[in-house]
Amino acid sequence: MLQALTSVLLPxxxxxxxxxxxASRFPVDQATMARVTLYLLSPALVLDVVLRTPVQLAEAAQLGAAYLLTLGGCLVLGWVLGLGRPTEQRRSLSASVGIWNSGNMGLPIALFAFGQAGFERATVLFLASFIGMYAVAPAIYSLKRPSERAAWRELLRLPAIWVTVLGLALRALHVTLPQGLSRGVELLAQATLPMVLLSLGLQLGAGGWPPLTRRIWLASAARLVGGPLIALGSGVLLGLQGQALAVLVLSASMPTAVNALLLARxxxxxxxxxxxxxxxxxxGSVLTVAAVVAWLPRLGS
Incomplete structure (x- = not known):
């Protein structure tokens, strides 16, 4: 399993x-790259996931509720870690703990740990987390705005929200996209991950290694250790058992999502x-996720 984790993390x-x-050698317009990902590639990824993933409605609703409860606990934990700090940093700490990488890391690791059935459950959580991220992060980052109406406008202008509604409607009506259109959506979806990872590298290359302050160490520990513990409590509280509970805990053990950085920008x-x-x-997730995966069979049995 450690070899599998390495094969995921190394890329x-x-x-x-x-x-x-x-970024260390050439000037790169990072804001433009972030907006291409935010307004074009990410919505295509959401639509592709909604249309392709086999979902059982009852279990999906239960997993979604468990995700929301876990999300709320993680956001509060991050907010508490930021007490006494400037408002902007406190909001960013909250988002950093509450938004985790359930996609490009969570999905393949779930496949390695639980096979196709676990992968399908992890995909449901990925979709829930993607929607939650685009609903929560703009609200947190926009708390300094003068009114709630302004924050809602920021949320509703994100195409990922509308694409989710469109995808769910197409599935409910059993409508299939024309092959050419579906292939175009798939191509855009496949470009999302490389662009997101490049954006992280560009940020680090342009600004140098970020200062790893005590708050950042605490927030990282909260994400990697507090996240799965909160997920375990949330899942048990909502009656999740076996593999569904294990997949929830695994998802919440992932590191902070790079999309949190794109939205912060x-x-x-x-x-x-x-x-x-x-x-x-x-x-840090190289060690902590390996430890969680080693412990998960107790939940998935």
Whole structure:
């Protein structure tokens, strides 16, 4: 399993490293890259996941509720860690603990640990977390705005929200996209991960290694250790058992998502803090995720 984890993490560091090398040598418009990912590639990924994933409605609803409860606990934990710090940093710490990488790391690791059945459950959680991320992060990063109406406008302008509604409607009506269109969506979805990883590398390459302060260490520990513990409690509280509970815990043990950094950049939040937690939690996840995977058979049996 450690070899499998390495095969997942090594490409992450490789692609991010190339982005850092590029940014250290050439000026790159990071804001434009972030917006291409945010407004074009990520919505395509959501639509592709919604249309392709086999979902049992009852279990999907239960997993979604468990995710929401876990999300709330992690956001509160991150907010508490930021007490006494400037508002912008406190908001970024909360988002860093509450937004985890359930996609490009969580999905393949779930497949390695539980096979196809676990992968399908992990895909449901990925979709829930993707929607939750785009619903929660803009609200957190926009708390300084003068009114709730402004925050809702920021949320509703994100195409990922509308694409999710469209995808669910197409599935409910049993409508299949024309082959040419579905292939185009799939191509855009496949481009999302490389762009996201490059954006992380560009941030690190342009700004250098972020300062790993005590708060960043605590936030990384909260994400990697507190996340799975909160997920375990949430899942038990909502009656999840066996593999469904194990997949929830595994998902919540992932490091901070790079998309948290993209959204922080889009909403002019504390990108230095978010980049630090993304980097440190990703490095630390090599050990912590391996430990969680080794322990999970007790839940999945």
């Amino acid at each position: 992450v560091f490789f692609v991010s490293g190339l982005g850092a090398l590029l 889009e909403y002019q939040a504390d990108t230095e803090t978010v980049a630090g937690v993304v980097l440190l939690s990703t490095l």
